[in-house]
Amino acid sequence: MRKYRAAIVGAIVGVLALGVTACGSSSSSSSTSKSGGGSTSTPSAQSVPLKSGENPVGQSLYGNKKGGTLTVYSSEDFEHLDPGESYFELDYAVDYATQRPLFSYPPNSASQLLPDLATALPTTANGGITNGGKTITVHIQPNVKFSPPVSRVVTSKDVAFALERGDNPNVANPYMTYFASVIGAATGKGGPWAGISTPNNTTIVFHLNKPQAQVVIGALSLPITSPVPKEFAAPMDKHAPTTYGSTAIVATGPYMLESNPKTGVFAGLGYQTGKSATLVRNPNWDASTYTSAYKPPAYLDRINVEIGGDASVIGPQVLKGSDSVQLDTPANSVVKLAYEKYPSQITFTPGSGDHYIALDNQHGPFANVNVRRAAWAAEDRAAIIKERGGSLTAAPATHFIYPGNDGYAQSGGAAGPQVPWNTDVNGNLAVAEKYMKAAGYPSGKYTGNAVIQIVGANNGNSPAIVQIFNSALTSLGFKTHVSLVDQSVMYSKYCGVPKQEIDACPTVGWIRDFANPLTTLYVTFYGPAIVPTNNSNWGQVNNPQINAAMVAAENTVDQTAATQAWANVDKMLVNQAVAIPEDFDNQANIESGNVDGINDLWDTGSWDFMFTSLK
Amino acid sequence: MARYIIRRILWGIVLLILVSALTFVIFVVFPTANPAQLRAGRNASPAIIRHITVELGLNHSIFVQFWDYMKGIFFHFNFGYSYYSQQPVLTLIADRLPATLSLTIGAVILWVVAGIPIGIISAIKRGTFLDRTAMGVALTFVSMPVFWLALLLLYFFASDIGKFPLLPGANSYVGLTADPGKWFTSLILPWLVLAATQAAIYSRLLRGNLLEVMGEDYIRTARAKGLSERRVIWHHGVRSAITPVVTVLGLDIGGLLGGAVLTETVFEIHGIGLLNFNAINESDFPIVQGTVLLAAMFIIVMNIVVDVGYAYLDPRVKYS
Numbered sequence: 020m021r022k023y024r025a026a027i028v029g030a031i032v033g034v035l036a037l038g039v040t041a042c043g044s045s046s047s048s049s050s051t052s053k054s055g056g057g058s059t060s061t062p063s064a065q066s067v068p069l070k071s072g073e074n075p076v077g078q079s080l081y082g083n084k085k086g087g088t089l090t091v092y093s094s095e096d097f098e099h100l101d102p103g104e105s106y107f108e109l110d111y112a113v114d115y116a117t118q119r120p121l122f123s124y125p126p127n128s129a130s131q132l133l134p135d136l137a138t139a140l141p142t143t144a145n146g147g148i149t150n151g152g153k154t155i156t157v158h159i160q161p162n163v164k165f166s167p168p169v170s171r172v173v174t175s176k177d178v179a180f181a182l183e184r185g186d187n188p189n190v191a192n193p194y195m196t197y198f199a200s201v202i203g204a205a206t207g208k209g210g211p212w213a214g215i216s217t218p219n220n221t222t223i224v225f226h227l228n229k230p231q232a233q234v235v236i237g238a239l240s241l242p243i244t245s246p247v248p249k250e251f252a253a254p255m256d257k258h259a260p261t262t263y264g265s266t267a268i269v270a271t272g273p274y275m276l277e278s279n280p281k282t283g284v285f286a287g288l289g290y291q292t293g294k295s296a297t298l299v300r301n302p303n304w305d306a307s308t309y310t311s312a313y314k315p316p317a318y319l320d321r322i323n324v325e326i327g328g329d330a331s332v333i334g335p336q337v338l339k340g341s342d343s344v345q346l347d348t349p350a351n352s353v354v355k356l357a358y359e360k361y362p363s364q365i366t367f368t369p370g371s372g373d374h375y376i377a378l379d380n381q382h383g384p385f386a387n388v389n390v391r392r393a394a395w396a397a398e399d400r401a402a403i404i405k406e407r408g409g410s411l412t413a414a415p416a417t418h419f420i421y422p423g424n425d426g427y428a429q430s431g432g433a434a435g436p437q438v439p440w441n442t443d444v445n446g447n448l449a450v451a452e453k454y455m456k457a458a459g460y461p462s463g464k465y466t467g468n469a470v471i472q473i474v475g476a477n478n479g480n481s482p483a484i485v486q487i488f489n490s491a492l493t494s495l496g497f498k499t500h501v502s503l504v505d506q507s508v509m510y511s512k513y514c515g516v517p518k519q520e521i522d523a524c525p526t527v528g529w530i531r532d533f534a535n536p537l538t539t540l541y542v543t544f545y546g547p548a549i550v551p552t553n554n555s556n557w558g559q560v561n562n563p564q565i566n567a568a569m570v571a572a573e574n575t576v577d578q579t580a581a582t583q584a585w586a587n588v589d590k591m592l593v594n595q596a597v598a599i600p601e602d603f604d605n606q607a608n609i610e611s612g613n614v615d616g617i618n619d620l621w622d623t624g625s626w627d628f629m630f631t632s633l634k
Numbered sequence: 635m636a637r638y639i640i641r642r643i644l645w646g647i648v649l650l651i652l653v654s655a656l657t658f659v660i661f662v663v664f665p666t667a668n669p670a671q672l673r674a675g676r677n678a679s680p681a682i683i684r685h686i687t688v689e690l691g692l693n694h695s696i697f698v699q700f701w702d703y704m705k706g707i708f709f710h711f712n713f714g715y716s717y718y719s720q721q722p723v724l725t726l727i728a729d730r731l732p733a734t735l736s737l738t739i740g741a742v743i744l745w746v747v748a749g750i751p752i753g754i755i756s757a758i759k760r761g762t763f764l765d766r767t768a769m770g771v772a773l774t775f776v777s778m779p780v781f782w783l784a785l786l787l788l789y790f791f792a793s794d795i796g797k798f799p800l801l802p803g804a805n806s807y808v809g810l811t812a813d814p815g816k817w818f819t820s821l822i823l824p825w826l827v828l829a830a831t832q833a834a835i836y837s838r839l840l841r842g843n844l845l846e847v848m849g850e851d852y853i854r855t856a857r858a859k860g861l862s863e864r865r866v867i868w869h870h871g872v873r874s875a876i877t878p879v880v881t882v883l884g885l886d887i888g889g890l891l892g893g894a895v896l897t898e899t900v901f902e903i904h905g906i907g908l909l910n911f912n913a914i915n916e917s918d919f920p921i922v923q924g925t926v927l928l929a930a931m932f933i934i935v936m937n938i939v940v941d942v943g944y945a946y947l948d949p950r951v952k953y954s
Contacts, residue, residue: 188682188685188689191685193678260686265720292716293904293909327805328902329804329899331785332804332900332902335789336803507667511667511672552671
């Protein structure tokens with residue numbers, strides 16, 4: 020799960036923006052999608068009729084004008100520019116423009132994983148996956164160089180170091196769970212992993228203790244797989260936290276943060292906290308070191324990121340101005356303005372995360388599956404869509420794998436699994452009462468003494484969404500107690516702390532980390548993944564059959580079979596009504612009239628600086 | 635006088651300690667996000683969160699955390715480090731202070747220059763069309779939320795998005811030393827926004843005070859002694875009526891130096907206010923604490939300055 024672009028600043032002028040959260044949780048409405056290999060779903064398969072130019076799926080990536088400076092506005096600041104630390108969507112925009120992970124997604128695909136630093140995608144057929152899915156061999160490009168001051172050729176040892184430092188507590192990469200099957204990774208402290216070997220300078224081999232090749236290969240698209248020169252970063256990693264990425268950094272991608280060429284120090288030059296970031300061309304980057312279909316054209320000469328300001332002011336600056344885009348989520352008023360007056364300058368990226376209502380599966384009335392089904396049936400998802408900004412920015416969610424992810428189509432697509440509590444997105448009280456009766460309440464209304472504790476976020480459209488859910492519950496006879504708190508507090512003090520036993524959290528959401536459905540379903544619904552704090556299985560879902568199905572799915576080596584296995588898990592989750600899906604998110608993005616902006620379908624529609632150009 | 639000033643400074647320090655304690659308590663007692671979790675990300679393991687907790691010193695008792703913080707500030711002038719960027723809070727504040735100073739000084743000059751004459755004229759011309767118009771306009775500006783007025787001016791006059799593109803708009807601020815010309819023009823709209831509301835308040839305040847003072851016996855005596863009306867108004871009326879205005883001015887300047895959050899945010903001026911706003915959104919406690927302390931310090935200092943200034947403005951005031 021990644022951190023979503025939030026819409027914090029728009030709130031200051033009373034304008035609601037769209038935005039979800041991150042790394043697994045979301046809470047407004049944004050978008051994302053990263054995927055890992057071989058998907059059959061497509062994010063364009065949504066029901067929203069988009070005007071010409073709105074849907075970025077068909078965007079043209081090559082043959083555009085070279086040169087120029089792009090101004091990027093963002094009311095939000097970056098959090099971590101070290102690829103070993105970053106998990107925030109905005110960080111990704113810089114990470115992927117300046118670094119080369121082993122694999123990348125082309126902007127116009129949510130699921131087609133292609134070699135970036137690597138020379139080929141490992142498969143069983145090409146010998147990249149062997150030993151029954153327990154060994155992965157990756158070859159890297161031989162002539163990729165680090166930016167100054169390192170300026171030497173990247174080797175496989177740099178990739179190994181990049182991964183291993185993720186375990187260093189001073190780096191603390193939040194994605195290490197995806198590498199847990201690599202021998203030595205789970206117990207690493209920043210030193211070498213027994214499960215990584217580098218037989219030569221262009222080969223890295225991963226030895227796994229489980230047949231989880233597909234999961235690991237998907238994770239090899241994360242920023243943490245970008246090579247890091249040990250001689251340069253290790254001294255900085257001794258600081259707590261590391262100063263690599265906050266003071267100095269080197270790049271392997273087409274761009275680099277403007278920095279002192281002798282020291283690599285960018286702080287105060289290429290990045291000023293809360294003020295600006297400047298990307299310039301990496302002099303050591305060589306376009307010929309891409310040998311797959313993934314070839315970033317790097318049209319722009321320079322990218323100036325202006326940080327801060329109000330979203331309702333930034334929006335008009337972008338729409339009426341030139342050479343600029345907005346990186347974070349536009350304010351609702353701006354989306355409306357753009358849609359009505361500048362339709363060619365706004366895009367809506369589908370597959371940008373989802374929201375749902377977490378229900379406590381372990382305690383209280385929602386421990387009963389039929390009560391959960393009843394609550395689901397009563398929920399008016401259509402009303403939620405309106406609160407999220409309408410059909411352009413959201414669609415009714417009908418299951419938990421959202422558009423753009425592998426397994427979405429296999430688990431029912433837009434309609435989702437056809438079970439009685441899922442068919443009417445407007446809410447159906449008659450169906451709900453039927454399940455209340457099945458739960459042991461003959462009148463169809465709740466007659467127990469429990470008071471349902473609801474905790475929601477107090478920003479943006481969240482209070483209205485909480486109210487919609489509250490109405491559904493009261494219509495079923497429940498007594499409720501609603502608490503609205505800051506979104507971060509909601510996660511860290513209430514919904515993410517199992518012992519609080521919060522009955523329902525109606526404003527949680529999720530963005531995948533890569534296209535593998537595991538990144539959407541595992542942390543959120545796998546029982547053994549429940550932890551005492553910072554828990555993302557908010558509903559404390561711990562169903563033995565579902566747990567077993569997840570383990571089987573993650574250990575499935577064949578991609579097609581794995582996708583189907585995860586789709587089946589998704590159907591089980593719906594059948595057990597472990598949570599109530601609310602909406603699949605579309606992310607709005609705006610650009611100036613003379614910008615040929617390219618959105619990353621795999622990254623919630625975030626602007627891709629390597630493919631964006633000026634007209 | 636010197637003893638009075640020293641006493642006020644000492645009380646000011648005590649007040650700063652209390653403000654620090656209050657800010658700390660607010661962050662600890664009220665439900666706030668765990669900074670270690672925020673920094674670690676949602677996927678982070680409990681072990682990583684524990685490590686970051688230790689890194690940030692959050693594993694210590696509240697009292698130890700508070701003592702460490704106070705010790706840092708008052709003994710080492712160290713306001714701590716940002717949870718996110720790891721930069722020293724003092725460096726961040728120092729980096730942003732010039733922008734806030736620029737915004738404050740210009741706005742204060744503008745509203746004093748506009749508000750005080752309007753207040754005096756309205757009082758002198760009480761009940762006339764001029765008075766009613768001035769007070770009506772003042773009331774309008776007082777009623778306008780700052781952010782709304784800021785947006786209005788941007789939509790009308792900003793060179794990039796305005797209907798009548800006359801002046802630099804949001805994100806145009808440059809430092810005084812970088813380009814004095816651009817510095818001046820980039821601040822005209824923010825100055826106008828801040829000054830409009832404040833000038834209106836000051837004019838109404840001064841008008842009310844002056845009307846009251848002008849009805850006093852000593853004013854009648856001054857007139858009876860044959861002093862010119864101008865001298866009566868300026869030397870006896872305004873001098874007395876302006877004392878409460880100076881009090882408010884001191885507080886306002888102190889408050890603004892602590893950051894004009896709305897104006898800085900809408901105009902994207904990287905000052906103390908915007909720094910504080912972002913820090914609150916990110917639960918970056920050290921920055922919030924630093925900026926709150928800075929604001930408190932400015933208000934305390936300005937209060938002392940105002941109190942000392944009374945002695946010069948009003949001969950009846952004597953400090954001992």
